Amino acid sequence: xxxxxxxxxxxxxxxxxxxxxxxxxxxxxxxxxxxxxxxxxxxxxxxxxxxxxxxxxxxxxxxxxxxxxxxxxxxxxxxxxxxxxxxxxxxxxxxxxxxxxxxxxxxxxxxxxxxxxxxxxxxxxxxxxxxxxxxxxxxxxxxxxxxxxxxxxxxxxxxxxxxxxxxxxxxxxxxxxxxxxxxxxxxxxxxxxxxxxxxxxxxxxxxxxxxxxxxxxxxxxxxxxxxxxxxxxxxxxxxxxxxx
Amino acid sequence: xxxxxxxxxxxxxxxxxxxxxxxxxxxxxxxxxxxxxxxxxxxxxxxxxxxxxxxxxxxxxxxxxxxxxxxxxxxxxxxxxxxxxxxxxxxxxxxxxxxxxxxxxxxxxxxxxxxxxxxxxxxxxxxxxxxxxxxxxxxxxxxxxxxxxxxxxxxxxxxxxxxxxxxxxxxxxxxxxxxxxxxxxxxxxxxxxxxxxxxxxxxxxxxxxxxxxxxxxxxxxxxxxxxxxxxxxxxxxxxxxxxxxxxxxxxxxxxxxxxxxxxxxxxxxxxxxxxxxxxxxxxxxxxxxxxxxxxxxxxxxxxxxxxxxxxxxx
Numbered sequence: 001x002x003x004x005x006x007x008x009x010x011x012x013x014x015x016x017x018x019x020x021x022x023x024x025x026x027x028x029x030x031x032x033x034x035x036x037x038x039x040x041x042x043x044x045x046x047x048x049x050x051x052x053x054x055x056x057x058x059x060x061x062x063x064x065x066x067x068x069x070x071x072x073x074x075x076x077x078x079x080x081x082x083x084x085x086x087x088x089x090x091x092x093x094x095x096x097x098x099x100x101x102x103x104x105x106x107x108x109x110x111x112x113x114x115x116x117x118x119x120x121x122x123x124x125x126x127x128x129x130x131x132x133x134x135x136x137x138x139x140x141x142x143x144x145x146x147x148x149x150x151x152x153x154x155x156x157x158x159x160x161x162x163x164x165x166x167x168x169x170x171x172x173x174x175x176x177x178x179x180x181x182x183x184x185x186x187x188x189x190x191x192x193x194x195x196x197x198x199x200x201x202x203x204x205x206x207x208x209x210x211x212x213x214x215x216x217x218x219x220x221x222x223x224x225x226x227x228x229x230x231x232x233x234x235x236x237x238x239x240x241x242x243x244x
Numbered sequence: 245x246x247x248x249x250x251x252x253x254x255x256x257x258x259x260x261x262x263x264x265x266x267x268x269x270x271x272x273x274x275x276x277x278x279x280x281x282x283x284x285x286x287x288x289x290x291x292x293x294x295x296x297x298x299x300x301x302x303x304x305x306x307x308x309x310x311x312x313x314x315x316x317x318x319x320x321x322x323x324x325x326x327x328x329x330x331x332x333x334x335x336x337x338x339x340x341x342x343x344x345x346x347x348x349x350x351x352x353x354x355x356x357x358x359x360x361x362x363x364x365x366x367x368x369x370x371x372x373x374x375x376x377x378x379x380x381x382x383x384x385x386x387x388x389x390x391x392x393x394x395x396x397x398x399x400x401x402x403x404x405x406x407x408x409x410x411x412x413x414x415x416x417x418x419x420x421x422x423x424x425x426x427x428x429x430x431x432x433x434x435x436x437x438x439x440x441x442x443x444x445x446x447x448x449x450x451x452x453x454x455x456x457x458x459x460x461x462x463x464x465x466x467x468x469x470x471x472x473x474x475x476x477x478x479x480x481x482x483x484x485x486x487x488x489x490x491x492x493x494x495x496x497x498x499x500x501x502x503x504x505x506x507x508x509x510x511x512x513x514x515x516x517x518x519x520x521x522x523x524x525x526x527x528x529x530x531x532x533x534x535x536x537x538x539x540x541x542x543x544x545x546x547x548x549x550x551x552x553x554x555x556x557x558x
Contacts, residue, residue, distance in 0.1 A: 085445050087505070098431075
């Protein structure tokens, strides 16, 4: 589905990414790991269309594409950012539909927000995700896991084919982490491809089909999770092992 | 206790208004007279109308300090155009057009150039007041030409026992309440005030939303000014001087959060009612009018304290 071929990214004298190949298929969860500054965020931003790579090719469904934030969305690539970008003062449903509110016409002319339809659709999305989030609750009063569900439900609204998750389990409690991992498994079952950036080794090993390790902008490993181990990945991240 | 804390601020303010009115009708005979009620309701209608727009501005996390001066400018322009023999419709349109222009300038500077709302509208407070002085040449306008009776009837008249401005406020408040609940724009207003970055990422046209609320605020100030000169029967360039404080106080007491993201129509009206009631009560109780500013100012601070206490509970 998504293919990066020898992608490089240079910021002035700094080589943030060097000659990286990456593939994510439908229904595949790829865990992207690496130390701070290894290039994970840069890679994610290239796929989300925020950065254009300075070299290499990006392919979508086998064809070359030029990604912008808008065109990435149109292709079906949705990013869920670490800081979640939710409006705390609005309800879960309002956040899910923010910027693409559903409306109906009152007396055939006056456009008004269709609260019932948005509530219904959000509730469906939360159910699909197996989350206990309620559509009418204010985000301000939600747990970290529920917030994550709102952010993912928002991204799900457009039925994306690839989701980019940036540190979805950072800064939430252990119980909520289990919820978020469950959300990711749910998305996978529905055939959504997932590029998961995480620092948490145990989370990546719990849900990822394949693990990609970056070190100083280079890809040093790309192998099925089953054939690797947390010890090996740690060694790859720190550089104790050159490559695997 | 928890559910009480979660009750909207507009409910608390309404209860306070009812309690204060109850006490006043016991201790002061003239308070409950129909004349006094009529006057109080009319006086707060002018403020309440503008507070509706101010609430929308505050809900985006902004503030509009220029409403009092915009009233002065719109009032003077309307009065002069009427005095030159033009019909009321045209004069009102001219006054509203001036208000619109002020709102567009405020909104464009805050929305598109991202200048601080406080500074931009403080500038407009000075500019609009100065323009009112220039245009009127510091003269009072009390000759309203052939449509004078129409204007005086509009602002000073009554219908079914209520002053006309009160009717207008009721209609506007119901409209605004529906707008807050059912319009996409109002949803975006709250989103911008809640988390601007998130709103932008979600595709909300943040700058346009900001522009719109400042335009609404100015237009309501202009409309209120036109009604007010009809009631007063004359207009000076001092019309609306100092009103920004009472308008902002109404909105804030009614639950608009100066940090953005919260506010509603009924709160603004209830807040305006409370302030006018406090002023009226002090007057009837024989308190020196010089104290009014202290009480109005104090009520804002108390409202903020109550809000803080409520907030710690959730």
